[in-house]
Amino acid sequence: MDTSSATTPPPVVAKASTPYTRFQDTLKRVIGKIDMNDAERAFFMEPQHIHKKDIAVQLDNGTTQMLPAFRVQFNNARGPYKGGIRFHPEADEAEVKALAALMSIKTAVVNIPFGGAKGGVQVDPKKLSKSELQKVARAYVQAFVDHVGEDIDCPAPDVNTNPIIMAWMRDEYEKITHTFSPAVITGKPLSFGGSLGRDTATARGGFFILEEMIERAALDPDELKVAIQGFGNAGMSMAHFLHNSGYTVVAVSDSQGGIYSPDGIDPVRIEKYKRKTGAVAGEYCEGSVCDIQRMKIDGVEHITNEQLLELPCDILIPAALDNVITSENAAKIKAKYILELANGPTTPEADAILDRRGVSIIPDVLANAGGVTVSYFEWSQGRSGEQWTAEKVDRELKRVILDGYKSVRREARREEMTYREAAFSVGIKRMLDAMRARGWV
Numbered sequence: 001m002d003t004s005s006a007t008t009p010p011p012v013v014a015k016a017s018t019p020y021t022r023f024q025d026t027l028k029r030v031i032g033k034i035d036m037n038d039a040e041r042a043f044f045m046e047p048q049h050i051h052k053k054d055i056a057v058q059l060d061n062g063t064t065q066m067l068p069a070f071r072v073q074f075n076n077a078r079g080p081y082k083g084g085i086r087f088h089p090e091a092d093e094a095e096v097k098a099l100a101a102l103m104s105i106k107t108a109v110v111n112i113p114f115g116g117a118k119g120g121v122q123v124d125p126k127k128l129s130k131s132e133l134q135k136v137a138r139a140y141v142q143a144f145v146d147h148v149g150e151d152i153d154c155p156a157p158d159v160n161t162n163p164i165i166m167a168w169m170r171d172e173y174e175k176i177t178h179t180f181s182p183a184v185i186t187g188k189p190l191s192f193g194g195s196l197g198r199d200t201a202t203a204r205g206g207f208f209i210l211e212e213m214i215e216r217a218a219l220d221p222d223e224l225k226v227a228i229q230g231f232g233n234a235g236m237s238m239a240h241f242l243h244n245s246g247y248t249v250v251a252v253s254d255s256q257g258g259i260y261s262p263d264g265i266d267p268v269r270i271e272k273y274k275r276k277t278g279a280v281a282g283e284y285c286e287g288s289v290c291d292i293q294r295m296k297i298d299g300v301e302h303i304t305n306e307q308l309l310e311l312p313c314d315i316l317i318p319a320a321l322d323n324v325i326t327s328e329n330a331a332k333i334k335a336k337y338i339l340e341l342a343n344g345p346t347t348p349e350a351d352a353i354l355d356r357r358g359v360s361i362i363p364d365v366l367a368n369a370g371g372v373t374v375s376y377f378e379w380s381q382g383r384s385g386e387q388w389t390a391e392k393v394d395r396e397l398k399r400v401i402l403d404g405y406k407s408v409r410r411e412a413r414r415e416e417m418t419y420r421e422a423a424f425s426v427g428i429k430r431m432l433d434a435m436r437a438r439g440w441v
């Protein structure tokens with residue numbers, strides 16, 4: 001008997017999801033609730049510009065390597081394009097597009113006068129020497145110099161890039177354009193036009209929001225356990241802020257793996273250990289990338305990055321890469337709060353599962369907006385020649401980020417949305433207002 005009858009439904013082939021389709025999923029859901037016409041809607045679906053080039057970099061062994069490089073400029077209705085540049089073997093067009101779109105929403109959520117962009121080079125920076133790394137940084141600027149500028153598009157650090165790399169990039173830009181342009185790039189070293197507080201800004205902003213949230217929920221930090229995925233710049237600073245405020249940091253990790261201690265981990269000790277043993281090529285990532293796997297700290301358990309997400313804790317902080325909280329593990333997450341210091345860590349499917357389970361998520365476009373907010377302060381200082389004190393940076397950051405948080409909270413309540421949807425809604429409406437004012441739509 002033939003069993004392959006017409007009643008058997010064809011297998012469902014899931015459409016391949018990419019970071020950009022995941023962004024669009026949330027976007028479409030939110031846009032559907034905002035009053036706008038088709039032309040306006042079309043503006044949000046694709047970036048304004050996608051620049052891509054293969055950059056040639058001569059390695060120390062004399063061979064030349066071609067590296068795919070991208071700068072995606074999503075929207076500049078509210079001001080110059082703004083967003084970091086990441087060096088990562090998996091950086092590709094779909095990822096950089098999604099991140100550029102998230103930057104546009106992020107700058108609008110915290111209401112700073114920028115649009116959104118993102119850059120990427122498809123390279124494993126951990127395999128490069130310091131001089132090779134410098135060549136990648138300069139080649140990137142050479143490739144995209146016509147699209148960058150203080151009033152046009154201002155890059156910044158992102159995954160695996162840091163102040164030293166920003167300094168090389170500014171230097172290259174000024175050499176090519178024969179200008180003095182301190183505001184062309186943010187996240188620079190203090191000695192070369194940087195701002196106080198920029199290095200810890202991403203974590204600081206997230207911490208301000210967390211504190212506000214915990215206070216409103218009448219919870220006691222001394223009783224809260226936190227797991228942090230990623231011990232780069234943002235994750236490490238966050239571990240310090242939490243530890244110093246009475247929270248118990250039970251787990252941290254980097255790309256090599258993590259450690260777990262139910263009684264708490266001392267971030268100072270881990271950072272010291274990491275600095276001593278983290279053998280990273282070219283030393284470029286000092287303070288940015290670590291190698292915890294080599295740590296042999298008494299009383300702690302080595303865990304994988306996947307295990308970290310499912311640990312018993314109250315607050316989970318993904319502070320590394322995207323796409324880590326998915327439909328596969330969302331049901332197993334035990335935290336009641338998720339603060340997204342990474343960009344795009346949660347898929348739309350996971351979002352829905354977590355929402356049903358009553359887990360509160362502070363989304364990336366709000367939770368990690370402290371970085372770009374202090375970039376804005378750095379940009380302003382670069383243009384005016386002023387130098388802000390650390391206290392002023394901290395005070396202004398707190399004001400800006402908590403204003404953003406309040407707008408999102410209000411929108412979530414009014415529109416009965418999740419915080420992610422509400423943040424998208426606030427951001428999109430502000431972008432739309434600017435586009436309408438300009439007469440673009």
Ligand code: GLU
Pocket residue numbers: 082083084085154155156157158159186187343368369371372373375
């Ligand atoms: N790369 C950071 C982000 O994703 C900072 C961007 C900036 O400062 O321009 O928000």
